[in-house]
Amino acid sequence: MIHRTVEQLLVQYSREFRALAVVGPRQSGKTTLVRSVFAHKPYISLENPDELLLASSDPRAFLNRYLGGAVIDEAQRVPALFSYLQQILDETSEDGLFILTGSNNFLLQQSVTQSLAGRIGYVDLLPLSYNEINSLGLPALSTNQLILQGCYPEIYDKQRSHLIWYPAYIRTYVERDVKLLRNIDNTLLFTRFIQLCAGRIGQQLSVSALSNECGIDVKTVQAWLSILQSSYIIHLLPPHFKNFKKRVVKTPKLYFTDTGLACSLLGIRSENEVSTSHFRGALFENYVVNELLKHKFNTGSPVNLYYWRDSLGVEIDLLLDTGQSLYPIEIKASQTFQESHLKPMLRWQHISGISHGLLLYDGEQEFDRQDSVNVRNWRSIADSVANI
Numbered sequence: 475m476i477h478r479t480v481e482q483l484l485v486q487y488s489r490e491f492r493a494l495a496v497v498g499p500r501q502s503g504k505t506t507l508v509r510s511v512f513a514h515k516p517y518i519s520l521e522n523p524d525e526l527l528l529a530s531s532d533p534r535a536f537l538n539r540y541l542g543g544a545v546i547d548e549a550q551r552v553p554a555l556f557s558y559l560q561q562i563l564d565e566t567s568e569d570g571l572f573i574l575t576g577s578n579n580f581l582l583q584q585s586v587t588q589s590l591a592g593r594i595g596y597v598d599l600l601p602l603s604y605n606e607i608n609s610l611g612l613p614a615l616s617t618n619q620l621i622l623q624g625c626y627p628e629i630y631d632k633q634r635s636h637l638i639w640y641p642a643y644i645r646t647y648v649e650r651d652v653k654l655l656r657n658i659d660n661t662l663l664f665t666r667f668i669q670l671c672a673g674r675i676g677q678q679l680s681v682s683a684l685s686n687e688c689g690i691d692v693k694t695v696q697a698w699l700s701i702l703q704s705s706y707i708i709h710l711l712p713p714h715f716k717n718f719k720k721r722v723v724k725t726p727k728l729y730f731t732d733t734g735l736a737c738s739l740l741g742i743r744s745e746n747e748v749s750t751s752h753f754r755g756a757l758f759e760n761y762v763v764n765e766l767l768k769h770k771f772n773t774g775s776p777v778n779l780y781y782w783r784d785s786l787g788v789e790i791d792l793l794l795d796t797g798q799s800l801y802p803i804e805i806k807a808s809q810t811f812q813e814s815h816l817k818p819m820l821r822w823q824h825i826s827g828i829s830h831g832l833l834l835y836d837g838e839q840e841f842d843r844q845d846s847v848n849v850r851n852w853r854s855i856a857d858s859v860a861n862i
Contacts, residue, residue: 488570491595498599499706556589601625624734640738676756714780758807
């Protein structure tokens, strides 16, 4: 079994809350994680038709079998359970009683908000981080290989072919998960929509452009984007609005939760195709942004990530808002450091009056500059941001 960094956080939260919700994309390893950490608890999957029928038809009888607590997988499939769980949790003083998992964040959050607010802790589990992959003792993987293969545990744990696994994942997602949120008849058009999103990785989101290119109205685009976010296919990086006496862009940037999935949607099939693709820079940026997001989730840190861009096109790829200060991070796919890489950051420093910063790139040379900018290889990202 693959050791997950978030295990420590999960144990900590189980001592702080009466129930836990572990959420994340399908196949990110939620079930394996909770069954390992909470091996002493009964495990029930609501993907099982018999369990689903009992939970739906008689929630009280279903829960009465597990008064000592349980792990309930895909709990969002039976929203009625949460009202009965509320009573159980209100009458107990035991922490970590029920562990719920879900791959549909919208449905789970909706049920939790209505019934379990204040009684439940949230843990987000994304696919494997680089450090988790690196701990498996596999032959060293190049950056392009990591981008291409993505980070889903099954790719590494069971040595699956990314060329076979990702198309099957997309098909299952469209045919099963999407219909839980919204009944979309034209699945081919929806798949085309996801492909168009993949072509916009690292770009500012333009709802009108997606509407025109896909041939659907703006409201449908917004609804479909919401579906992709709720099911952890994409995530949006918000802009930081602080003005610094400059006009700033207020449109989020679009990223995929996994670059392997994005490569499959873009038709990129080999490491060589990654290296020669005009999407390579965007995919690299997406991978590094995901690494930082995983670090935040795995340590239970606030997700205080933004980007910044003014009306003249000066852009900072990532801003960490610590509450006390803003910390700029530039991401470059190059293996060779060049002074030009720092032009946006130095310009931003002049505008903001903030002197520190971090450049993450694909090169091996690491050093600290006199202008307080640290240059690091992206693989050291967890250590680089640990004390920010």
